[in-house]
Amino acid sequence: MFFASDNAAPAAPEVMAALAAANAGPAPAYGADVWTKRVAQQLAELFEHEVAVSLVTTGTAANSLALSLLCPPYRAVLAHEEAHAIADEGGAPEFFTGGAKLVGMPGEGAKLAPDALRAGLAWGERRFPHSVLVGAVTVTQATELGTVYRPAEISALAELCRSSGVALHMDGARFANAIATLGCTPAEATWRAGVDALSFGFTKNGALAAEAVVFFDASRGHELEARRKRSGHLWSKGRFIAAQIEPLLVDGLWLRLAGQANSAAARLAAGFERRGFRLSGAVEANEVFVVLPQRIEAALRAAGAVFYSWDPPADGEDGLFRFVCAWSTRTDEVEALLGVIDASA
Amino acid sequence: MFFASDNAAPAAPEVMAALAAANAGPAPAYGADVWTKRVAQQLAELFEHEVAVSLVTTGTAANSLALSLLCPPYRAVLAHEEAHAIADEGGAPEFFTGGAKLVGMPGEGAKLAPDALRAGLAWGERRFPHSVLVGAVTVTQATELGTVYRPAEISALAELCRSSGVALHMDGARFANAIATLGCTPAEATWRAGVDALSFGFTKNGALAAEAVVFFDASRGHELEARRKRSGHLWSKGRFIAAQIEPLLVDGLWLRLAGQANSAAARLAAGFERRGFRLSGAVEANEVFVVLPQRIEAALRAAGAVFYSWDPPADGEDGLFRFVCAWSTRTDEVEALLGVIDASA
Amino acid sequence: MFFASDNAAPAAPEVMAALAAANAGPAPAYGADVWTKRVAQQLAELFEHEVAVSLVTTGTAANSLALSLLCPPYRAVLAHEEAHAIADEGGAPEFFTGGAKLVGMPGEGAKLAPDALRAGLAWGERRFPHSVLVGAVTVTQATELGTVYRPAEISALAELCRSSGVALHMDGARFANAIATLGCTPAEATWRAGVDALSFGFTKNGALAAEAVVFFDASRGHELEARRKRSGHLWSKGRFIAAQIEPLLVDGLWLRLAGQANSAAARLAAGFERRGFRLSGAVEANEVFVVLPQRIEAALRAAGAVFYSWDPPADGEDGLFRFVCAWSTRTDEVEALLGVIDASA
Amino acid sequence: MFFASDNAAPAAPEVMAALAAANAGPAPAYGADVWTKRVAQQLAELFEHEVAVSLVTTGTAANSLALSLLCPPYRAVLAHEEAHAIADEGGAPEFFTGGAKLVGMPGEGAKLAPDALRAGLAWGERRFPHSVLVGAVTVTQATELGTVYRPAEISALAELCRSSGVALHMDGARFANAIATLGCTPAEATWRAGVDALSFGFTKNGALAAEAVVFFDASRGHELEARRKRSGHLWSKGRFIAAQIEPLLVDGLWLRLAGQANSAAARLAAGFERRGFRLSGAVEANEVFVVLPQRIEAALRAAGAVFYSWDPPADGEDGLFRFVCAWSTRTDEVEALLGVIDASA
Secondary structure, rough: OOOOOHHHOOOOOHHHHHHHOOOOOOOOOOOHHHHHHHHHHHHHHHHHOOEEEEEEOOOOHHHHHHHHOOOOOEEEEEOOOOOOOHHHOHHHHHHHOOEEEEEEEEOHOOOOOOHHHHHHHHHHHHHOOOOEEEEEEEEOOOOOOOOOOHHHHHHHHHHHHHHHHOOOEEEEHHHHHHHHHHOHHHHOOOOOOOOOOEEEOOOOOOOOHHHHEEEOOHHHHHHHHHHHOOOOOOOOOOHHHHHHHHHHHHHHHHHHHHHHHHHHHHHHHHHHHHHOOOOOOOOOEEEEEEEEEEEHHHHHHHHHOOOOEOOOOOOOOEEEEEOOOOOOOOOOHHHHHHHHHHHHH | EEOOOOHOOOOHHHHHHHHHHHHOOOOOOOOOOOHHHHHHHHHHHHOOOOHHHHEEOOOHHHHHHHHHHHHOOOEEEEEEEEEEEEHHHOOHHHHHHHOOOEEEEEOOOHOOOOOHHHHHHHHHHHHHHOOOOOEEEEEOOOOOOOOOHHHHHHHHHHHHHHHHHEEEEEOOOOOHHHHHHOOHHHHHHHHOOOOEEEEEOHHHHOOOOEEEEEEEEHHHHHHHHHHHHHOOOOOOHHHHHHHHHHHHHHHHHHHHHHHHHHHHHHHHHHHHHHHOOOEEOOOOOOOOEEEEEEHHHHHHHHOOEEEEEEOOOOOEEEEEEEEEEEOOOOOOHHHHHHHHHHOOO | OEOOOOOOOOOHHHHHHHHOOOOOOOOOOOOOHHHHHHHHHHHHHHHOOOOOEEEEOOOHHHHHHHHHHHOOOOOOEEEEEHHHHHOOOOOHHHHOOOOEEEEEEHHHOOOOHHHHHHHHHHHHHHOOOOOOOEEEEEEEEEOOOOOOHHHHHHHHHHHHHHOOOOOOEEEOOOOOHHHHHHOHHHHHHHHHHOEEEEEOOOOHHHHOOEEEEEEEHHHHHHHHHHHHHHHOOOOOOOOOHHHHHHHHHHHHHHHHHHHHHHHHHHHHHHHHHOOOOOOOOOOOOOOEEEEEEEEHHHHHHHHOOOOOEEEEOOOOOEEEEEEEOOOOOOOHHHHHHHHHHHHHO | OOOOOOOOOOOOHHHHHHHHOOOOOOOOOOOHHHHHHHHHHHHHHHOOOOOEEEEEEHHHHHHHHHHHHHHOOOOOEEEOOOOHHHHHHOOOHHHHHHEEEEEEEEEEEOOOOOOHHHHHHHHHHHOOOOOEEEEEEEEEEOOOOOOOOOHHHHHHHHHHHHHOEEEEEEOOOOOHHHHHHOOOOOHHHHHHOOEEEEEEOOOHHHHOEEEEEOOOOOOHHHHHHHHHHHHHOOOOOOOOHHHHHHEEEHHHHHHHHHHHHHHHHHHHHHHHHOOOOOOOOOOOOOOEEEEEEEEHHHHHHOOOOEEEEEEEEOOEEEEEEEEOOOOOHHHHHHHHHHHHHHOOO
8 A cells, every 4th residue: 555656666567678678788878879769769759749858867857957958047947836846856956057046836736827927927027137037937747736737728828938938848757647637649738838848757657767858949959968968867878768768658658557547546536535535636647635534544554554644634633645646556555545444434 | 899888788687686676566765765775784884984875877976976075166176187077077077066177187097196186286275266276186996097096096195185175086987896906995995095985886887877976974974965866866766776786785796797897808908918919008907908000990890899999090000999898798709809800910 | 315225325435535545556466455454354353253254345245155155055045035135136145055045934024033934944854855954044134124133033043043053144234224223232243143144234334335244253264265256256456345344444434324324214214104104114224114105106206206116006005115215315305305295295 | 666467556547536426426226327328338339339238346257257158057168278267267267157167278378279279179079978068268368478369360269169159258358458559449359350258357457346248249138137146246336337447438548558558568578678588478468478587586576576476486597477567557667677687787
C-alpha cells in the first residue's frame, strides 16, 4: 500500500530490458550514440514538429534548464504558488537562470488563472526598473493538485504571454498522466496551444531517471546543449538515458503506463467518495487529495499504508491527505487500502 | 578495437545485476533509501574516516559541486592547464561556484608542480583586490595524461594550500586507476595527504553514470545536499545511483576493474615500445600517449580502430595519439591493434 | 512643494564644500586615501566597536553587498514584504548573492513581527532540501512606511535569528532618521541589539551618493573588499565618496539633518490631522502616509505639489498618499502645502 | 611629480562647477532628470548615431555591464591577456555575465592581433560543448601599454567577430586619449569600425567618477537599464553623474584634457629618449613605459616621484617602469622629473 509518490515506484520491465540491451559493448560518448538520435527523432514525430531535445535525469534539472533559456537573469519567472519550481526545487530555477526572481501567484486547483497572470505581468511593468519584468511563465501539467489544464486554458495563458513578449514553459513531470486524461495529441496540448518548451517527464512514469527538455524552436538546440553541459547534466554514457525513454515511446507505452496510474487513482477516489469522504478537488490524473478523519489516518498508517499529510489535522479534526498512484500501483493495493478503511469503520 | 575513451565502455555485469535487483517495488525517494545509506557507510569504511557523501552522475557535476563548496565566487580555482575542470567542463565550475575564475598552470605530465602552485598562489595576493585570490586548488588523479601523483607529491601541494588557507580538491574520475597503480590505501592518497574533497568516479570504471563527491569534513553534508538539489542532481529514485556503486565497492571490484584497464594499457604501451614507437610520457594508469607516423594512423583507422588524435600530425609528420583502455578492454583487442601495425610495417 | 522623495533632495552645502576641498591635487587611488581611512575610523568611534567598512554609492548596492556576505546562494533572505530589498531593488539581492531566494513576510507598519519571522524560519526547515533554508534576515530602519523599530524589537528578532544560525542585516537607508527619533546610540540600535551588518545611508540625508556598509565583525573586511571590487563599486578616486560622509559625521551633522527632515514630517502630519485627514500609520521618521480625498489630491497637484499615490483612489473614493520630507524641506514648503488644502476646502 | 596613475588625478574645475550648479534644489530621481537626458542626447550627437546610454561610476562596472549584454553566461569573453577585464577587475566580468569564461590572448603592444583572435575563436568551436564558444571580444582603446588601435585594426578584428557571430566591445577608459591621438571622429573609431558597445571613460579624464556605457544598437536600452539597476549602479540622484560628463562634452573639453595628458607623456618620453633610456613601446597616449637602471629609480623615488614598477629590476639590473600623465600633469612636473635624472647622472 505505497501511495507516497509516483517517484518512488520501480522502473518498468521494458525499461530495464532496454537498458540491458544497450549495454552491449562500447558506444560513442556524450550523446553521439544511436539511442539518443532515435529518441530525438521519435519526439519530433510524437509532437509533429521540429524540436530541440536535451535529455536529463531529474525534473528539477529539466525545468530549470528550460527556464534558463526562456528567462534572462534580470527578469522574473511567474508560476502558481504551489508549482514545483517555486516550492520544491531548492532554488534550482534561481541557480540555472542566474538569479531570476521566482514569483508565485494564487489560483484554484493549482492552476494559474488568466486574471492572476494578467496581474502578474503588470506587476513588474508598473515600477520598472525597481521591480523586475516577467520573462517567462511556467505551468504544471498535470498540476501539483492532480488537475489537468484543457488546451483552451493553456491557449488563453499563452495569448497573454505572447502579448507581453513572455515565454511559456510547461512542467510536464506528469505530462503523460495529463495526456492520458485529455485524449488529445501531445501537439495540441503544447505548441499548438502556445507552449514554447516542455519538460517531458518519464521518471514518474516507468523510467529510472529520464526527462526530455523539448523546445519547439529547434534553433535553441545549441544553447540547450551548452547549458546542459555546464550544469553537469551531459552524460558521457548518454545511451543510458535515451535507452530508458525509447521503449516508453514505442507503441505508446508511456500513455498506457500513465493510464494505469490514472485508473488506479480514479478507483481510489471513487472508493473514498463511496465511503463518504470528501475529495478536495477533481481527480484528473494520478493524485487523490482527500479529507480524512484522524482515526482513519491512524488505521491506515497502522496497516502499513504510506502517504503524505498535505494539511495535517489539528487535534480531533479532519486533515487533508495525498495519495499518489503510479504505473505500478495494483488494483489489489487500492482495494486493500479501502479495505482497511472498511475494517476500521 | 575501441580505444577512444573509457567513458564509452559498457557497464559491468555486476552493476547491471544490482540495478535490476534494486528495482523490486517502491523505495523511499530522494536518497532516503537503503542503498544510498549503505554506500555512504561503505565509503566511510573505505576511507577510514567520517565523510559527507553526495552521489551524482557525471564527473563534471561532481567536480563543480565540490569546488562550489571549496571556493567562494570571488576567488579563483587553480589547476593544471590541461585539467578537465579548466579545459573540458564547458564552464561548469564557473557556473557552480557562481563565477569563480579558473586559472590554468603549466606542469609536466599534466601534474601541478609545487613551484607552479606557489606562483599561482602569489598571483592573486600580489594585486588584490584587482586580481582575485585563490580559493581552491584541484588536482586530477590519475591525470589527463595518464600519470599518477604519489602521496608525497599530493602532500607537498597540500602543505602549500594549507599555508595559504586554500582548499585542495582531487578530481578522481580515474581515482581507481591511480590507486590500482599506487597500491596505497584510499586514505593515504587523499585525506592523509591533505585532500579536503574527492570526486570519486565510477562511470569510467564499470558504472552507467555514478560519481561520489566525498568530503572528509563530515559537517559539510548539509551544504552539499543543498547544492546538489539546487543543481538538479538530487535523483528522486536515488537508489539507482547507489545501486551502481555498491557492487563496485563490495570485495574490491572497483580495484580489480581498474587493474584490468591498467593492465591492458601497459600491454599496449609495451607493444608500441617494442615496435619502436615513442611514448610521450609514463603510462601509469589506463591511458597511452604515443607518437605514430601518419601511415600507421591510417592503417589503424582503416582497420576500424577508434582512438583520438591528441596533436594531429602535419603533412608527412608524426602525430601524437591517445589510446584509452577500459575495464572491458580485452587482451585480444590490444593484440589485434598491434597486429594491424605489424601487418602494415 | 517637493515631497516625492528624500532621494531627490540636493546635497548639503557642507558636503559640497568637502568635495571641493578634497579635490586639491592627486591622491592615492582605490581607497588608500586619507579621507577613506578617516571615515572608517569615525564609524568605528560612532558605533563604539571595531568595524569593517565598505563605501558604495547606492542603497541597493549597500544592501545587496551586505546580504551577499550574510546569505549563501543556496539559502533565502527573509524580509518584510514591503522591504526595499524585496520590492524595489530590481533583483539586485538575487544577483549579488548568486541566486538566493528573497522571501517576503507580512507585518504591520512594514515591520517584521517575531511570529512572522518564526514562521519564516520554520518554512525552509520543514521541507529541506526541496525548500531552501533561511540564511539571512533583513529589517529596514526606519521602515518603508516611516515607522521605527525600538531596540527591544530588534533584539527580539535577533534572538530568533541567532537561535537558527541566521544573520541579521539592517537596511539603514534612513538609519539617521530612525536614530534621530529613538534618541539612543547607534550602538544600541545595531550590534548591541544583535545586528550583524548595517547599510548606513547618507544619500537621502545630505550626500550626493554615499552609503557605508558596516560589519560589526571586522574580520569580514577582506571579503567585503573583494565583493565590492567585483561588483564594480570600488572607486578609483575613492576620496570622493569618503569626503561626502566625513562632514556629515563631524559634530553630528547627520543627526541634525535627519532631525530637520523628521520635524518637517511631524509638522506636516500634524497639519493633516488637524484638518481631519487620517494618517495610515504612526509618523516616526520623515515619511507621512495620509488618506486624502481625490479633490484634495487634485488641488495639491494643480498647485504644483509633487508626491506619490501609494494606493491610488478609485473613482470618487479616498486614496492613500505618501509625502516625504528631506533635510532640505523648509517649514514654508510644509505650510504652503497645507495652505493649498485650506484654500481648497 | 605624481605619475602613478591618471585615476589619482583631481577632477577638472569645470566638472566641480557643474556639480555645484546641479545642486540647486530637488530633481527627479533615478535618471529622470534633465542632466541625464542632455548627456544621452550629446552622446548621440557626438557619435552621429542613435545610442542606448547608461551612466555608471567605475570602468569596471562599465565594462562588466556592457559585457553582460554581449556575452551569455555559457560563453567566453576573449581579450588581450593584459586587458583590464582579464587582469584587473577582480572577477567583475565573471560576476556580471553570470559566469562567462574570460580568456586572455597574447599580442604585441597589448593589442589583440587578428591571428590571435582567429585562434581564439576557433578554440571553443573545436571541442564544443566541452570547451565554451566565444560570445564577445573586448579591446582596450588606448591599450594598457599606451598604444592606440587604428580604425583599420579595429575593423579587421570586427570582421572576424562578425563572421563568428561574436560581439565586439571597446574598453574606452582612455578613449579620449586615443581619439586625441588618432584625430578621427568618435564614430570612425567605434561603430563605423564595427564596435557594438563602448565603455566611454571620463573618470581618468577630469571627472570624479563617471563612465558612459554606449550601445550603438539603441534597442538594448531596456536591458541595460535593468542590468544597471540590478548591479546597484542606478543612482537615485543621477544628475550628479550626468553633471560631471556634460561639461566635458561641451566644446570638446574631453579632447582638450586628453590632449594635455598625451602632450605631457610625449614630452616625458622624448626626455627619456634624449637621455638615452629605451622606451619599451610606442607612446601613443598618456602612458610611458621606460627601461631605467636601478640607481635612476632610486634617485627619482628619493626625490618624491610616484610611479609604478612594471617589471621590477633584479639586483643590479635595469627595470621597466610606468609613468602615467593626467589632464592635470603640468609641464614643470615633467621637467622636474627629468631634472632629477640629470642631477643623478
